[in-house]
Amino acid sequence: MNTVGIFLPPPSNAVEMFEKAKEAEGFKEEISILISRNEKERKEILKESIAIIASSISSEDLELAKNLKLIQVPFVGVDTFDVKELTRKGVALANVHSNAVTVAEYAFGLLLSLAKDFVRSDRDLRKGYWHGWMGKEF
Numbered sequence: 749m750n751t752v753g754i755f756l757p758p759p760s761n762a763v764e765m766f767e768k769a770k771e772a773e774g775f776k777e778e779i780s781i782l783i784s785r786n787e788k789e790r791k792e793i794l795k796e797s798i799a800i801i802a803s804s805i806s807s808e809d810l811e812l813a814k815n816l817k818l819i820q821v822p823f824v825g826v827d828t829f830d831v832k833e834l835t836r837k838g839v840a841l842a843n844v845h846s847n848a849v850t851v852a853e854y855a856f857g858l859l860l861s862l863a864k865d866f867v868r869s870d871r872d873l874r875k876g877y878w879h880g881w882m883g884k885e886f
Contacts, residue, residue, distance in 0.1 A: 753793040754783045755802040756822065804828035810837065818842065 754762065763781050770779065782797070784790040794800070794809055799818040810816070810833065819834070821843040834841050861867060863886070872879060 749778050749780050750798050751780045751782055751793070751796045753790075753797040753800040753802075754781065755790060755793075755800055758783055758801075807833065810834075810839075813839075823847075 752766075759765070762783070766779075766781055782789075782793045784793050790809070791812055794812040794816070796815065797813060798815050799820065800813070800816065801820045801822055803821065803823075805813070805819060807830065810830075816837075816839050818840045819829070819842070821829075821841070823844055824847050826841055826843050829841055831841060869879065
């Protein structure tokens with residue numbers, strides 16, 4: 749049986765989400781999802797996993813993971829991984845690239861906050877001070 753290890757706090761419906769995605773893609777192979785809650789479980793899960801969802805993996809953990817083929821990082825950065833060692837061992841490393849819209853929205857929000865001085869206005873209003881409308885008009 750193929751095993752996927754999860755080494756981050758998963759959403760409460762992680763297994764259900766995985767099963768729905770598997771069904772939607774027509775994936776027929778039996779896959780076991782194991783969630784690590786402590787270091788002992790982590791080591792046992794690593795020994796049988798073909799894929800893991802994690803934010804990092806130590807060289808010791810990588811030595812235990814003899815069957816590992818894929819590490820999925822559920823966010824953008826992969827700087828905590830030894831990419832050369834993973835490549836040498838034939839382990840693919842994948843991450844999520846979908847933060848561009850979120851970063852752009854956050855940057856725009858910061859620009860509005862800066863232009864309208866929201867932080868100082870909010871702080872003063874909470875203290876009972878009203879300065880009228882502050883900041884620049886667009």
